[in-house]
Amino acid sequence: MKPGARLRSQCCETEVIVVRAAREAEVRCGGHPMIDLTATPADRLSPDLAFAEGAVLGKRYTDAAGTLELLVTNAGSGSLSVGDTPLVQKSPKPLPSSD
Numbered sequence: 001m002k003p004g005a006r007l008r009s010q011c012c013e014t015e016v017i018v019v020r021a022a023r024e025a026e027v028r029c030g031g032h033p034m035i036d037l038t039a040t041p042a043d044r045l046s047p048d049l050a051f052a053e054g055a056v057l058g059k060r061y062t063d064a065a066g067t068l069e070l071l072v073t074n075a076g077s078g079s080l081s082v083g084d085t086p087l088v089q090k091s092p093k094p095l096p097s098s099d
Contacts (some may be wrong), residue, residue, distance in 0.1 A: 001018055003020060007027060007034040008039075009034055010034070010038075010077070010080065011030035011077040014055045014072065015076075016061075017022050021068055026083055027068070029055065029076065030079065035087060055070055055080055056075060058072065060090040061080045061090065063082055066075060
């Protein structure tokens with residue numbers, strides 16, 4: 001997986017762009033592995049209920065170590081994870097005061 005790679009979910013409408021990938025990882029959405037954007041899933045899978053919180057459009061998601069970062073380009077009902085470890089939404093950095 002390289003930065004700039006585009007992935008899509010096999011169980012919902014979620015699409016992401018890889019922003020940072022310092023290691024190889026199995027990115028999942030809704031509990032199922034994500035596939036290349038150009039690939040067509042064989043059958044529409046149902047999201048695992050443990051990973052059905054959804055992904056928010058325009059938000060970045062990262063792992064605890066900060067080695068993987070994904071940008072959501074199309075929102076969906078499946079949650080992002082690496083294996084069984086959920087990714088967390090990255091909070092924006094506060095800007096310095098202009099006073």
